Structures are given as C-alpha cells and as structure tokens.
Amino acid sequence: MHNLKSIRERLCVTQQVLAEGIGCTQGNVGHYERGQTLLPEVAAKLIAFAASRGLRIGYDHIYGDAPLPQLEAEVGSAHA
Template identity: 40%
Template sequence: MSNLKQYREKAQITQASLAERVGMTQGAIAHYENGRRTPGLNEARELVAALNALGADCDLDAVFPVAEAAA
C-alpha cells in the first residue's frame, strides 16, 4: 500500500488537483491511494515530484514503499 494519501494531505492538495498537475485522472489517484492499482515507475516519479513541488518533502521510497515479500 502506498503513502500517497498521507503526503497528498500533507501538501494540502485534493486528488483532483494532484491529478490535473500530473496529467492523470482523479480516479487514478484514488486507485493508487487505496491500493487497487500501482502506478508505473514514471508515474510514481511524477507524483513524487509534484508532491515535492508542493512542499511535501518526500522521496519515491517514502511514498511508494517496497512491499514485504510473502513468507
């Protein structure tokens, strides 16, 4: 699961505003936040860059942590 929602809220931006900023739909942002979908590497980088431009002070691993391997 991503930490996108926490960082988006820290940046005080709506899903729709973030989506517009990176050229995605609000629905895509919602899916990423809820773990229904995972963005590709380029999309994840765009999201992190947008969040940082808004003052969130985060990196790729913080927003999209690597999932633990199943035992």
Template identity: 50%
Template sequence: MNAISRIRARLGVTQQVLATALNVSQGNISHYERGQSVPPDAAKRLIAFASTRGHVLNFEDIYGPAATGEPHEHP
C-alpha cells in the first residue's frame, strides 16, 4: 500500500470522492495509488481536503520518507 492509498483509507473515502475533491479523475487516483507521482497542485488540494476531514498532512506525507507512515491527526 502506498502513501496515497493509505491516506485515502485513513480519510475513509472512495477513489471517486477523493478524485472529486482533488479535481482529477478516478483513474488519476488509481494511477497515484499504483505509484504515479502526484502533481504538486493535486498534493496541495489533498492537504486541504484532509484538513477538512480533521487530518493534518504535509508534502512529506505524500512524497517523502514520512510517506511510509500514517498521516498526522489533529491533537
């Protein structure tokens, strides 16, 4: 499971819901979950969407070494 699929599972949303939130297609989400790089603008929208659901994400959660761990939650 890669960072995007873990984040999506943690947020409790379908690929289609995440796609709508990120303004991309469901196929794009599928590609991201299979390892395609997430464009920075989509990553920004993912960070903002996660925030609306009570989760704090940063670029490292999506791209960096922390991408192997769980997204951060608000205390």
C-alpha cells in the first residue's frame, strides 16, 4: 500500500496536475490511488515533484507510515 492520495491532497493538486508532474496520465494516478502498485521509479518522480512544490518526502512517506510533513510555505507562515 502507499499514500499517494494523502500526498496529493497535502500538495493541494488535482490528479491531472500530479500526473503531469510525474509523467503519467490522470487515469494512472486514479489507479494508483485505488491501490495499484506504485513502482519505485514512479515514487522517485513523486518525491522530486513534491520537493519542487515545497514538500520534502521520502520513500517512508510513500510506502510506510511516516507522518507527512507540512509544506515548506506552511511551515514558514506558521513561524511568522
């Protein structure tokens, strides 16, 4: 199992935006969110996409139970 939907929601993006960011179709993202296996190479693209949008995650956040961090913009505004 993986946490793709939670990560997408944390990023505040649609399935289409995520698909464009990781190089697949919106349909693929939907399948992944419903439980299709997320291959490590797709997970690596997800990590890079998330980082580009201010969310620092790793494989533990995708496949494990590590709690998702806040977006860097959210963290910065919480300290202001």
